[in-house]
Amino acid sequence: MSQPEDCRPHPFVTEEGDAVFDEAWQAQVLAMAESLISSSQISANDWSATLGAELRNADAAGAPDNSETYYKAALSALERLLLSDDHLTTTEITERKEGWEKAYLSTPHGQPVELKN
Amino acid sequence: MATFDTKNIAEVHQALHSHLPSDSALRVKALESLLVEKGLVNSETIDAWVEAYSEEIGPKRGAQIIAKAWTDPAFKQRLLDNATSAIKELDYHGHATAHLKTVENSTTVHNLVVCTLCSCYPFSVLGVAPNWYKTAAYRSRAVREPRSVLAEFGVTLADEVKVHVWDSTAELRYLVLPERPSGTEGWNEEQLADLVTRNSMIGTDRDLSPSKGTS
Known part of the structure; x- marks a missing residue:
């Protein structure tokens, strides 16, 4: 799996030694959602309903009942909410993701990865 | 030569992808x-x-709240009356985005918390929800067959103990106040907090007695 690309805390473990997050992006999804709720950019009810719908979709599609599925559902829910609230467009997300992918592929290993315009 | 080049290109391609995030x-x-x-x-x-x-931020916060409630009856009453406001007294940083209700266990009542819709959880006092809390299995079975679920967590309840299942929402979340175990008379808050498990504050653990596991 991917390595954390920056200095965010790792490993993510609780006092009992269980993993809180398996990967940095999982924590970042929840952090973005909570930040957007705190600043009233999205509503807590919409977040809960959309996440619930994504979890049901994943379950219906036969996805394994584990944390990977949960966090992928959370990411899809966040994207869906940001699109439906007109904060972002599909094109913006697609192009930005491609931009990051190119940035990673063109950056020598060990160098900081920066998005190029 | 052509074979070498192809192999070389494949290796370079693989090396580039090895640090491409998921x-x-x-x-x-x-x-x-x-x-x-x-x-x-x-x-x-x-x-x-x-x-x-x-x-x-993890379940240690919740454990401190429970220990304080066990040793300070006035705080316990405030916690039961209005948990959101009572917890503000403890001056934890971190924003709670929902109201919190405390539900108290007794010899005849056991409380179990779930979020049937998604994963609503009092994370400002318990940290990030454990993975099992977010599974479809727990979210559906906790309501349908709470005693079986509890048994799988090692909690066997006598028939006379009623189980109350609380379904969390985006706006209202729950904290279980477990019973203070016997044999802890005279213990201070810090000692008591060490007995409180995360699962006991969700309701998937019940017996917190210090002798548990040593018999």
Whole structure:
């Protein structure tokens, strides 16, 4: 799996030694959602309903009942909410993701990865 | 020569991809950078949240609240009357985005918390929800067959003990106040907090007696 690309805390473990997050992006999804709720950019009810719908979709599609599925559902829910609230467009997300992918592929290993315009 | 070149290209390609983040990680990078650019989130806030919930905010907070309730009857009453307001007295940093209700266990009542819709959880006092709390299996079975679920967590209840299942929402979350175990008379808050497990505050653990596991 991917390595954390920056200095965010790792490993993510609780006092009992269980993993809180398996990967940095999982924590970042929840952090973005909570930040957007705190600043009233999205509503807590919409977040809960959309996440619930994504979890049901994943379950219906036969996805394994584990944390990977949960966090992928959370990411899809966040994207869906940001699109439906007109904060972002599909094109913006697609192009930005491609931009990051190119940035990673063109950056020598060990160098900081920066998005190029 | 051509074979060598092909092999070489394949190796370079593989090396480049070896540090390419996963599809999900790239989608998150895309979202975060767009949201920061639009001023909808602040990257320092995101980093601080991740650090706090990875390293600092966890069930220890909840355990301190329970221990205080066990030793301070007036605080316990305030916790039962209005948990959101009572917990503010403890001056924890971190924003709680929902109201909190405390539900008290007794010799005849056991409380169990679930979020049947998604994963609503009192994370400001218990940290990030355990993975099992988010599974479809727990979310559906906790309501349908709570005693079986409890048995799988090692909690066997006598028939006369009623089980109350509380379904969390985005606006209202629950904290179970377990019974103070016998044999802890004279213990201070710190000693008592060490007995309180995360699962006991969700309801998937019940007996917190210090002798448990030593018999």
